[in-house]
Amino acid sequence: SCRISSDGKPAKFQPPPKPVIVDKQKQREERRFLSPEFIPPRGRTDPLKFYMERKDMIQRRKVFNIPEFYVGHVLAVTTAEPSASEKSSRFVGICIQRAGKGLGATFTLRNVIEDQGVEICFELYNPRIQAIEVLKLEKRLDEHLLYLRDALPEYSSFDVNMKPVSHLDHDEIPVNKLQVRMKPKPWSKRWERPKYNIKGIKFELPEKKMKEAQKWSQPWLEFDMLREYDTSKLEEKIWKEVSEELKK
Amino acid sequence: MMPIWTKSGKRHVVTLLKVQDCHVLRYISKEESGGKTSKLLVGGKNVSPFHKSESAMEIFREAGVPGKQKVTTFNVTDDAIIKPGTPLYAAHFRPGQVVDVTAKTIGKGFQGVMKRWGFKGQPASHGQTKTHRRPGAISTNKASKVYRGKKMPGKMGNIYRTSFGLKVWRINTKHDIIYVNGSVPGHRNCLVKVKDSKLPTYKDCNKNPPFPTFFADGDEELPEDLYDKEVFQFTEPSLTYS
Numbered sequence: 001s002c003r004i005s006s007d008g009k010p011a012k013f014q015p016p017p018k019p020v021i022v023d024k025q026k027q028r029e030e031r032r033f034l035s036p037e038f039i040p041p042r043g044r045t046d047p048l049k050f051y052m053e054r055k056d057m058i059q060r061r062k063v064f065n066i067p068e069f070y071v072g073h074v075l076a077v078t079t080a081e082p083s084a085s086e087k088s089s090r091f092v093g094i095c096i097q098r099a100g101k102g103l104g105a106t107f108t109l110r111n112v113i114e115d116q117g118v119e120i121c122f123e124l125y126n127p128r129i130q131a132i133e134v135l136k137l138e139k140r141l142d143e144h145l146l147y148l149r150d151a152l153p154e155y156s157s158f159d160v161n162m163k164p165v166s167h168l169d170h171d172e173i174p175v176n177k178l179q180v181r182m183k184p185k186p187w188s189k190r191w192e193r194p195k196y197n198i199k200g201i202k203f204e205l206p207e208k209k210m211k212e213a214q215k216w217s218q219p220w221l222e223f224d225m226l227r228e229y230d231t232s233k234l235e236e237k238i239w240k241e242v243s244e245e246l247k248k
Numbered sequence: 249m250m251p252i253w254t255k256s257g258k259r260h261v262v263t264l265l266k267v268q269d270c271h272v273l274r275y276i277s278k279e280e281s282g283g284k285t286s287k288l289l290v291g292g293k294n295v296s297p298f299h300k301s302e303s304a305m306e307i308f309r310e311a312g313v314p315g316k317q318k319v320t321t322f323n324v325t326d327d328a329i330i331k332p333g334t335p336l337y338a339a340h341f342r343p344g345q346v347v348d349v350t351a352k353t354i355g356k357g358f359q360g361v362m363k364r365w366g367f368k369g370q371p372a373s374h375g376q377t378k379t380h381r382r383p384g385a386i387s388t389n390k391a392s393k394v395y396r397g398k399k400m401p402g403k404m405g406n407i408y409r410t411s412f413g414l415k416v417w418r419i420n421t422k423h424d425i426i427y428v429n430g431s432v433p434g435h436r437n438c439l440v441k442v443k444d445s446k447l448p449t450y451k452d453c454n455k456n457p458p459f460p461t462f463f464a465d466g467d468e469e470l471p472e473d474l475y476d477k478e479v480f481q482f483t484e485p486s487l488t489y490s
Binding site: 043044045046048049052053056059060063064080081082087088102103104123125126127128129130 | 250251253257259264266420423425436437480482483484485486487488489490
């Protein structure tokens with residue numbers, strides 16, 4: 001039986017509250033990724049040169065898919081090799097650094113194969129590369145992982161026949177806060193020094209050494225105005241240009 | 249400087265040269281110049297006439313052309329004479345041609361003998377007194393003089409030098425850019441003179457060039473990009489070996 005309010009009349013129908021639909025597709029479009037090699041370096045070069053390079057890069061991207069990847073992702077690259085038996089070779093490894101700007105941009109993959117650490121530097125726009133697959137998506141705490149050369153080999157070894165880990169497009173790329181354990185010193189570089197600003201190493205050095213390393217800190221560097229290079233407006237323009245060209 | 253890949257997978261490096269407002273300024277006949285061939289004066293980048301002397305501006309006014317930053321001479325045969333005032337474009341050169349590039353090298357200022365001439369200097373330790381980067385002996389006892397042209401410290405760079413035998417890989421007709429193999433003397437955005445190569449090995453490299461030059465108002469319609477046949481164009485799929 002219907003409810004009767006204090007007036008005696010039947011209560012007005014109150015519809016249930018509308019559910020809030022969070023459209024994850026729209027949220028994903030807000031996240032833009034512009035590959036770092038599109039951003040021109042600071043210098044007195046004519047912007048026409050960067051424009052010509054960008055045209056070539058976009059042309060290559062239309063034909064060959066270069067996925068979005070960061071330092072710390074595990075990639076598999078197949079290259080055309082004239083001396084190999086099947087005329088192609090596949091290398092799996094973790095991306096330790098992305099260097100270079102423009103067409104000469106490179107990325108280095110590291111893996112440990114039969115107890116031998118191997119690093120191969122590939123050029124992103126080299127026409128001999130036949131496929132780049134992202135096997136595992138994860139960002140790390142640092143911009144480069146060169147310290148993996150002095151870390152225990154288990155952190156650089158990845159299975160060559162690893163299956164790609166599934167990842168949904170709209171999810172944020174997870175950041176792996178792994179702290180890597182190092183081999184005993186001497187290292188190739190003194191990673192504890194503040195100039196490298198490494199956050200992904202578990203330093204098992206005595207307190208005295210860590211304090212001594214802070215002697216080389218340069219706290220004035222972050223306030224140096226001549227070193228500032230604000231790329232936000234450049235990035236916006238280049239992002240618009242690149243996305244419009246790629247949609248065609 | 250940019251990388252370029254060939255169809256066989258080899259990587260070469262390329263310098264981009266832009267042809268910016270080049271005009272022919274004057275024709276000097278063989279008798280007038282006193283040389284073996286007639287000459288053509290060609291002017292480079294446009295600059296404001298207020299910073300040029302009157303005598304320099306006379307040549308530009310005669311040709312009906314704005315003031316140019318640099319004027320060079322090209323020795324030209326009688327059948328390749330061009331009327332003064334015609335613009336010159338990058339399409340004057342074709343991919344596959346071989347070219348010499350002349351420019352002023354980067355000025356290094358007053359430099360010592362080790363950097364300027366590549367001398368070895370002296371050891372850093374083991375008793376050397378105040379002598380680590382000096383030239384050492386400059387002549388012998390018998391000569392009892394220093395020869396003319398002895399390598400000594402002095403101003404280095406900022407002189408004209410030529411790179412010979414550079415292959416042209418690609419021409420962009422829309423922006424007038426020539427892609428030339430290897431490196432070229434001079435700093436970024438400096439003025440450069442590009443000539444057909446004088447090397448005897450590349451004498452027959454130039455087949456059917458645009459003669460006397462490429463005229464923009466002519467009948468020829470060139471595509472935006474002209475590539476050498478070896479160059480890998482990014483519109484093709486990835487390379488495979490069979």
